[in-house]
Amino acid sequence: MIRNVLTMIALLVPAFVLGADAPVTAPPEATGMKSLFNGKDLAGWDGDPRLWSVKDGVIHGETTEANPAKGNTFIIWKDGTTKDFELRLSFRCNATNNSGIQYRSKHITDGKVGNQWVVRGYQHELRNETNLPNVSGFIYDEGGKRGRICLVGEQATWEKEGKKLIKPDLVDQEAFKKLFKLNDWNDVVIIAKGNHVQHYLNNSLILDFTDNHPELTFSRETSEVSKDFGSLS
Secondary structure (H helix, E strand, C coil), X not given: CCCCEEEEEEEECXXXXXXXXXXXXXXXXXXXXXXXXXXCCCCCEECCCCCEEEECCEEEECCCCCCCCCCCCCXXXXXCCXXXXXXXXXXXXXCCCEEEEEEEEEEECCCCCCCCCEEEEEEEEEECCCCCCCCCCCEEEECCCCCEEECCCCEEEEECCEEEEEECCCCCHHHHHHHCCCCCCEEEEEEXXXXXXXXXXXXXXXXXXXXXXXXXCCCCCCEEEEEECCCCC
8 A cells, every 4th residue: 555645855965963862852954955845746756657646735655456556666766865864854644554764775676676666775664553663763674684673762773683772762652642643744854874863753752773784785875765655745
């Protein structure tokens, strides 16, 4: 199924320097942000035209029984690659599906793939749910072997031997239920600096992850931004 909605996507390259202690709330939006979506059409984006459109100023993705997707498929931002960045957007999903934001990812164009819009790398999960751990914000290794790399509420690192949990309670079940807006728009900030990433939801830090895995599934130098089924504005 396709997933539903994002608004005001913007990217900053390079990002500001992060301090040793992660802030509880998201930093204010920096000057010089670059808009990735013009609010009118899909210029600068590449996705299956059967599934993606612009409706009411947002990028909208939808599958139906008559018009299904051939495996996981994404709409991919094609106007550049990123190193360190800050990504800001809003999203809305319905209750019957989930979606994701790919970053630190690679567009896969060789081998046996189900369609021409397949990517591999970090996926910031998007879901219309409030019961941990199946909620918006965790990192999934799309196309890789590590599965759910870091869950909402965790501050963690990934070493050669696997994940090492530093702090398990950046946000707990009760706090997340108050934080997330079911059936409504939610704001996301993703900050990536080298192998360190932070996810913020509605201005609150929900995940802090440092990846020291010896065989990373993404390039630390350049990566692409893409959206799996949904809408952006």
